[in-house]
Amino acid sequence: MTQNKIADLYRWVDSSTTDEKFPSTAFQIGTDSQGHAVYMGRAYFNNTLSPVHVVPQRKIAYLPNDGKEHTVEKFQLLCLNHFKWVPSTAGKILPGAVQGGRNPYGLPLYVAKVSYQESSIVGVIHPLAEYCSFPYQGKQVTTQNHQALVSHFYDE
Incomplete structure (x- = not known):
């Protein structure tokens, strides 16, 4: 399946921290250490469209950038549940990987999940840097x- 066909299996829906209700098809990645639901999103920050993790009960979305954790109020939610999480290492881009954004140079950034300090956190796979980064307690x-x-539907 081509990257274009994979993109047809999901959509990004505009949202913000002031929205009372998330779409029913928003993609939940897990929970944080307090048991709050965490959703997959993306947002623009410093000329970068980056994956973010959204915690509706806190009315906030978090992302890593420039060595720090940042928050945003406006974002897009990933909708439709045609996905699976696959273990990966060192920034490896797997077949069917979901692109969550682009860096300022136009290079793709991919979506990751990290389990850290009893929380599920959305991360950013940086393929050229060969690592995954995520926001946590004010830091990247x-x-x-x-x-x-x-994508579940990717034919390997």
Whole structure:
């Protein structure tokens, strides 16, 4: 399946921290350490369209950038549940990987999930840097071990 056909299996829906209700098809990646649902999103920040993790109960979305954790109020939610999490390492881009954004140079950024300090956190796979980064307690943290989001329908 081509990258264009994979993109047809999901859509990004505009949302914000002030929205009272999320779409029923919003993609939940897990929960945080307090048991709040965490959803997959993306947002523009510093000329970068980046994956973010959205915590509706906190009315906030988080992303890693420039060595720090940042918050955004406007974002897009990933909708439709045609995905699976696949273990990955060192920024490897798996077949069917979901692209969550682009860096300022136009290079793709891919969606990851990291389990850290009893929380599920959306991460960013940086293919050229060969790592995954994620926001945590005001900082940008990197790891070699993460899970990549891939389409269930990808034919390997």
